[in-house]
Amino acid sequence: MPRSNPNDFGDVPQGCSIPLNFARSSHERNYSIQIGRGILRTIGSEIASRNISRVVIIADEAVALSHSLTCEKSFLDAGVETSVIRVPSGEQSKSIQQAEQLWIALASLNVDRRTAIIAVGGGVVGDLAGFVAATFSRGLTVWQVPTTLVAQVDSAVGGKTGINLPCGKNLVGAFWQPSGVIVDIHALDTLPSREYGSGLAEVVKYGMILDPTFFSWLESHCNKIRLRDPDAVEHIVSTCCRLKVHVVEQDEREETGLRVILNYGHTFAHAIETASGYGVLLHGEAVSIGMVMAARLAERLGMIDADICSRQEFLLTSFDLPVTSAAFDPDILLDIMARDKKSVAGRLRFVLPECIGKVRLVDSIDHNIVKEVLTASSR
Amino acid sequence: MPRSNPNDFGDVPQGCSIPLNFARSSHERNYSIQIGRGILRTIGSEIASRNISRVVIIADEAVALSHSLTCEKSFLDAGVETSVIRVPSGEQSKSIQQAEQLWIALASLNVDRRTAIIAVGGGVVGDLAGFVAATFSRGLTVWQVPTTLVAQVDSAVGGKTGINLPCGKNLVGAFWQPSGVIVDIHALDTLPSREYGSGLAEVVKYGMILDPTFFSWLESHCNKIRLRDPDAVEHIVSTCCRLKVHVVEQDEREETGLRVILNYGHTFAHAIETASGYGVLLHGEAVSIGMVMAARLAERLGMIDADICSRQEFLLTSFDLPVTSAAFDPDILLDIMARDKKSVAGRLRFVLPECIGKVRLVDSIDHNIVKEVLTASSR
Numbered sequence: 001m002p003r004s005n006p007n008d009f010g011d012v013p014q015g016c017s018i019p020l021n022f023a024r025s026s027h028e029r030n031y032s033i034q035i036g037r038g039i040l041r042t043i044g045s046e047i048a049s050r051n052i053s054r055v056v057i058i059a060d061e062a063v064a065l066s067h068s069l070t071c072e073k074s075f076l077d078a079g080v081e082t083s084v085i086r087v088p089s090g091e092q093s094k095s096i097q098q099a100e101q102l103w104i105a106l107a108s109l110n111v112d113r114r115t116a117i118i119a120v121g122g123g124v125v126g127d128l129a130g131f132v133a134a135t136f137s138r139g140l141t142v143w144q145v146p147t148t149l150v151a152q153v154d155s156a157v158g159g160k161t162g163i164n165l166p167c168g169k170n171l172v173g174a175f176w177q178p179s180g181v182i183v184d185i186h187a188l189d190t191l192p193s194r195e196y197g198s199g200l201a202e203v204v205k206y207g208m209i210l211d212p213t214f215f216s217w218l219e220s221h222c223n224k225i226r227l228r229d230p231d232a233v234e235h236i237v238s239t240c241c242r243l244k245v246h247v248v249e250q251d252e253r254e255e256t257g258l259r260v261i262l263n264y265g266h267t268f269a270h271a272i273e274t275a276s277g278y279g280v281l282l283h284g285e286a287v288s289i290g291m292v293m294a295a296r297l298a299e300r301l302g303m304i305d306a307d308i309c310s311r312q313e314f315l316l317t318s319f320d321l322p323v324t325s326a327a328f329d330p331d332i333l334l335d336i337m338a339r340d341k342k343s344v345a346g347r348l349r350f351v352l353p354e355c356i357g358k359v360r361l362v363d364s365i366d367h368n369i370v371k372e373v374l375t376a377s378s379r
Numbered sequence: 380m381p382r383s384n385p386n387d388f389g390d391v392p393q394g395c396s397i398p399l400n401f402a403r404s405s406h407e408r409n410y411s412i413q414i415g416r417g418i419l420r421t422i423g424s425e426i427a428s429r430n431i432s433r434v435v436i437i438a439d440e441a442v443a444l445s446h447s448l449t450c451e452k453s454f455l456d457a458g459v460e461t462s463v464i465r466v467p468s469g470e471q472s473k474s475i476q477q478a479e480q481l482w483i484a485l486a487s488l489n490v491d492r493r494t495a496i497i498a499v500g501g502g503v504v505g506d507l508a509g510f511v512a513a514t515f516s517r518g519l520t521v522w523q524v525p526t527t528l529v530a531q532v533d534s535a536v537g538g539k540t541g542i543n544l545p546c547g548k549n550l551v552g553a554f555w556q557p558s559g560v561i562v563d564i565h566a567l568d569t570l571p572s573r574e575y576g577s578g579l580a581e582v583v584k585y586g587m588i589l590d591p592t593f594f595s596w597l598e599s600h601c602n603k604i605r606l607r608d609p610d611a612v613e614h615i616v617s618t619c620c621r622l623k624v625h626v627v628e629q630d631e632r633e634e635t636g637l638r639v640i641l642n643y644g645h646t647f648a649h650a651i652e653t654a655s656g657y658g659v660l661l662h663g664e665a666v667s668i669g670m671v672m673a674a675r676l677a678e679r680l681g682m683i684d685a686d687i688c689s690r691q692e693f694l695l696t697s698f699d700l701p702v703t704s705a706a707f708d709p710d711i712l713l714d715i716m717a718r719d720k721k722s723v724a725g726r727l728r729f730v731l732p733e734c735i736g737k738v739r740l741v742d743s744i745d746h747n748i749v750k751e752v753l754t755a756s757s758r
Contacts, residue, residue, distance in 0.1 A: 096479050104546065107718065110718050135553055137550060139554065160517065174514055338489065
């Protein structure tokens with residue numbers, strides 16, 4: 001069946017491999033995203049065939065006894081020397097202090113340049129371990145093994161790594177492409193509901209920014225998605241990865257302006273996360289609120305009709321996601337957004353929808369209009 | 380006159396521009412090393428023509444009232460918004476804590492991606508500011524403005540950036556090519572004698588690893604070099620930059636094995652620096668001792684005759700450089716070297732001379748032989 005049929009689960013119902021090719025770079029930097037069910041059990045033999053001397057698994061402690069252990073066993077079965085370092089769960093771990101602990105741990109393990117880092121967990125561990133890999137010995141190989149929905153559909157793909165400063169999210173980081181991404185759909189079976197829902201915010205984002213058919217498909221499959229029907233989940237993950245790969249291949253380092261569309265909702269979201277203190281809201285929850293704010297801003301600017309705002313809000317609400325923020329001071333959010341690394345010379349820039357499936361970057365938006373939208377969006 | 384005449388000062392006595400071209404990368408990453416006399420006074424107009432919104436000068440406090448001020452005035456004259464951040468002198472500044480202070484300072488300055496970092500000082504500031512530029516907002520433009528001899532002939536060229544961990548030098552870092560390198564020979568006029576001498580160790584290294592004619596030229600121009608004759612200094616700087624560029628262009632990220640020759644003497648030197656505590660010896664002084672150890676190891680392995688060791692030691696001594704280390708425990712140095720990021724799986728690897736002007740990487744050297752050489756080299 002063609003993908004335009006909204007009842008279709010895509011043409012790859014049982015695992016697939018999505019290649020990434022960077023046109024402007026050397027062959028060695030291309031890699032694949034492997035998507036499948038139960039594939040963590042074979043990760044050892046998959047990676048052992050590469051030119052590596054050993055692996056260091058950096059794992060979220062929440063998956064230490066589950067997915068991380070599965071990976072560790074698989075590496076040991078494949079005869080690969082394996083060490084495991086656990087990282088506390090939560091956004092607070094994306095800190096300089098945690099990066100320092102990992103650097104020192106890698107030094108004490110006598111890690112060399114043929115050691116591969118295996119990042120097992122959600123976006124926090126992926127960003128943190130990716131940054132530590134990018135900067136230890138001026139760059140170690142890293143494999144991303146996302147075990148949350150938000151990481152599988154978004155953060156593990158594309159090579160962005162980073163940590164937070166107290167004054168801003170992801171202000172310290174590097175573009176560092178992994179050698180591969182291993183996405184095991186089964187890892188989501190044990191994901192807490194709130195985490196799963198948080199990932200769905202990024203899923204909705206991909207529909208909004210790039211794919212109206214996919215957006216409609218999400219609307220018509222709400223229940224299956226909420227119940228984590230495996231075919232529905234695999235369709236979601238593979239579709240989002242394909243959409244993201246298409247963008248990242250053409251604009252790896254946010255230079256041409258294309259990649260910036262992935263930040264739809266994120267300028268608001270980062271400000272909300274910074275203002276509320278990291279870890280109070282899950283990232284996807286902040287993105288949900290941020291997308292609602294962005295759509296309302298677009299409506300206020302006359303770019304879209306109210307029904308697009310409503311469809312987005314209804315879909316997000318169907319996934320139990322928040323669509324309004326706590327009562328933040330709009331001036332504080334504005335101040336944080338002016339410092340966002342995507343801002344230029346303090347001017348406010350937002351990715352805003354033109355319709356479902358298409359967004360564009362809008363520059364130099366009047367602070368007062370943004371403030372109106374922020375005020376209206378707070379509870 | 381051809382360069383083979385050892386009395387020649389080179390074919391570019393009054394300034395030159397040395398281009399760097401990375402064959403495997405995009406055009407935008409190529410840049411030039413500008414070498415001249417008094418060129419800091421025009422740095423503002425040089426850089427203002429690029430697509431930048433403002434500059435942040437990160438300067439060694441030792442040059443805050445001299446070269447940094449010259450740069451700042453030049454930028455202000457060119458109408459470029461300019462901020463200055465001072466960094467304490469000395470290897471101790473290549474720390475996570477200092478990097479954190481700079482990241483926070485850049486955030487508080489609301490730096491955006493069109494801000495250029497200008498690193499003014501020696502190797503410490505170049506490495507530190509380069510690393511901070513590589514990692515703030517996932518990468519800012521950086522210009523290297525080396526004001527010490529060791530930075531002008533070596534560390535400012537080639538894109539290596541990094542900071543130290545307590546357990547090892549440069550263990551955290553990135554390959555991050557600058558947008559340009561501005562080398563003002565006049566900046567060396569105010570350099571303390573010990574700093575100048577330290578730079579000459581890297582100069583001797585270039586003769587040893589790549590250019591026997593240059594080595595002979597150094598032997599026959601000792602006095603002019605020690606007295607900082609401007610033509611002699613410019614010949615030294617331009618020759619070393621050309622030699623380094625030739626290597627770095629072919630092996631930007633130490634992947635092919637060519638760039639590793641630049642580490643001649645450095646495996647020993649880093650271990651000596653780590654064991655003695657950063658900042659006790661200047662980097663060049665440690666490199667001087669390290670090259671003597673490397674030559675003696677090569678002699679012990681039957682690779683070279685004793686007269687090559689003697690010529691190198693005599694030249695280093697002529698430049699008032701140390702050739703023996705304090706009485707370190709050889710076992711401690713061995714342990715540190717096994718952790719060096721150039722080591723693979725704990726095996727000891729050294730760049731050793733085959734003759735003056737040629738070195739090669741020698742792998743899996745017996746720990747006991749290295750220990751003998753270390754023991755003999757300590758006072």
